[in-house]
Amino acid sequence: MSTDQNALQQLLDEAEIARLLTRYATAVDARDWDLYRTVFTPDAWIDYTSAPHGQAGNLDETVAWLAASLTLLPMTMHYVLNIDAAIDGDGATVRAMFYNPLQIPGVEGTSFCGGYYNHTLVRTGDGWRSARLIEENLWFENNPFASS
Template sequence: MDVQRISDELEINALLNTYARAVDTKDWALYRSVFTDDAHIDYSSAGAMAGSRDEVAELLSRSFAAIPMTMHYITNIECEIDGDHAHVRAMFYNPMHLPGMSELSYCGGYYHHDLLRTPHGWRSRNLREENVWFINSPKAKASEGKTAP
C-alpha cells in the first residue's frame, strides 16, 4: 500500500466521522460540507427522504429537531479508490431516542458513498443508505396497538 492510498483512506475515514458528528450534533452546515454541491442523498430504505443535499439537509433539520438523541457508529470502511473517485461501503449502527418512545431504538446497515476528490478534500457526491434492520421501530409500536376489525 502506498502513501497516497493510506492518506486517501485516512481522509475518507475522517469525512465519515464528520458526517456522523454533523448528524448527531444537528450541525446542518457541517453536514452540507461533507457533500458536493450537486450531491444526491437517499435515505428511502429507512422510510425517509431522498433528494439533493440542500433538500435533505433542510428536511433533516426539521425532523431531527424532535429527536433528543442519535449516536452514529461507522465501521468496517471499505474503499475502492480510482484516482479522484472512490466508492465507499461502510457499516453503521445507530442507537437513538425517538419522540414518543420510552425506550431507545436501534438501526443498522450500510452507507454507500460515491466520493470525489475536490480542492477541499474528499466529498460525497452520492450517498445511499441501506437500512438492514431496525429494533423498537415507532412503526412497529404503532401497529402493535391496532386490533383487527
C-alpha cells in the first residue's frame, strides 16, 4: 500500500473503532443485548471486576449478568472518549476513557464513575470486534458500596 493508502486506512480504522465503542455504550444504556453482542467476537472475554460487584466471563455469561444487574438501575449514560487505538494490521489495542452518570435505587442524587476500557480488537469480516475487554474502574462518586 502507498503512504496515502496507509494513512487513509488508518483513518478509516480509527473511525470504525470509535463507532464500535459508541455502539458499546448505546447497547449498555439501552439494555440492548443483541446490539451488545455485535461489539464482541463470539469467544470474547469480558472483565468488569474492577467495578463494585463486577464479574468476568465469556460473552454469554456477561450478557446474562449485565441483563440481571442493570435492570436494577433506572439510568446509566456511558460516555466513551479519548480513544487511543494502536492498530497493527488486523489487530488493535484500544484504551478509552469512560464517564458514567447513573442512578442507584436508595441513593439520593446521581452517582458517577469513570475509568478506562481496555480492548483487544480484531478485524473480522463484519468489521472490528472486541475479543477482550477489561474495564478499569478508577473512581466512583456517591458510591453506596464504599466502606464507611
